[in-house]
Amino acid sequence: MARSPIARTIGDFARATGLSAKALRRYDELGLLRPDRVDPYTGYRYYADTQTERARLIAWLRRIGMPLADVGRVCALYADDPAAAAREIRAYWASVEADTAARRGLAASLVERVKGTTTDMTTNGPTPYVFEGTALLDRGLVRELQQDAAHASPRLLAVADGYGPEGERAARAAVEAVAAVPAPVRAGDGLDALEDAVRAAGRAVVGLDGSGTTLTAALLAGGRLVVAHLGDSRAYLLRDGRLRQLTRDDTVVQALVDAGGLEPEEAAERPDRAVLLKALSGGEGASAPALGVHEVRPGDRVLLCTDGLSALASPAELAGTFAAVGGAGAADALRELALSLGAPDNLALATAEVTPAGAIDTLSRTSAP
Template structure:
């Protein structure tokens, strides 16, 4: 069965930031969240360039969606590199990016950095992406427990991002079913809100926009000091 996405996004600058470096697309075929790297110049420019590079995929079908999404990530990376090369002030700028592309009965997930994609299926929450961070490497090595990662002092240290240098996005393909709910977010959510709370809100708040808003509200209430962006997308049959 061919499915499409019914999606909505909510983004909040947060109470401690003066600008929002998160950029997102909530489409019928394409969902994207990019988070400009804090502490680097022009993070909002990098995230905007990255999302613009993927935007045409909302309108264009591809015989090979995996190759198409991979190529789009490469275009995004190249656009950021070109922008940085043309301005000394933009050296080092970059962004994370996570994207979902609906293709028939399959979903293709592309990922670089520490923005995340989750799947809620039959009441069970599953993280589809792996964070490209120093702290995640410590978890993988058994140095710290997963529950310690959220409060680790170096949790914001990203080890892979779109910055114009060679990068290999992680690409995952899965079958998606009617009733599946996907959620993409910047780390402004997951730094403050645990998986149990995320699962509860995704399971109980029915409408995608209201669900995204509830998750953003939870992050702000928990004391998020970052921009917070949440995109909720439900898989539904194509009319």
């Protein structure tokens, strides 16, 4: 005769699984974890030992901060496809880490603003660092028109990738709008200034119906790097030979990767990898940019590029080429890399090294079609 599973009271089950009785009642109401049976006279809930694994999974998912709706989806997947459940957890945590990295710098800047001070190298003087930078454009080997734009100055780098019949004008207008941003003293001021500049860029492309542009800009402020981003152009930071991507693509494919529905290795092969979720659109005006604040130090090198490079080169190829050549030659080397890979699209690059202010005399340059 088959043995019945041991029935635990809600208190015993809570102690066995690390979930409180209150949480168990809540998860019953939401359908996440139903009791094995409920006494029809007393209403007491009883749980089977076979429910322990699911309960512990819920407890751990809640401990990493996963929303209840996502917990339910992971639990449903786990019953039939543990590998798919694992992808969901990995994708959720990747999004948490990316969001935390960006928010860390934002929080530090907010602390400085509230205190009325800056923890960087100066309190009231100019920002301690400047860019020694270069902006470069290439039409590529296939396109007849150049619709990208780029800018490099001592305080700001920017790239834009225009699309549509007025893509050239959209990219140029966006870059010129952010290039006019003032040089702030504090990172918090830089956030405000760069966000305002992106709004100005949005206004500049209004009326160019059917056209628009991506925009990625990096501003030195208060000894930190403030990044604003829309679209699938990218910003990278090279330190000690390691290249780190500072932005996440606003694309359908990246959303699928984040949701666990697509492996990162598969994304590069998708024909719809350039379909944008966010951009500066001539029909809509300014979209809200993703903003981040990052610590920088002398010797760090920054790369901004459109997908005319990033969609072709692997992370290893990008890192190796950018690390191997310094100064203005880095932009030329990266252009040659794109050309060697077929260069089917326009290319815009802005490369720079972070240098103590006063150490160099850096020229400001904007490149447009």
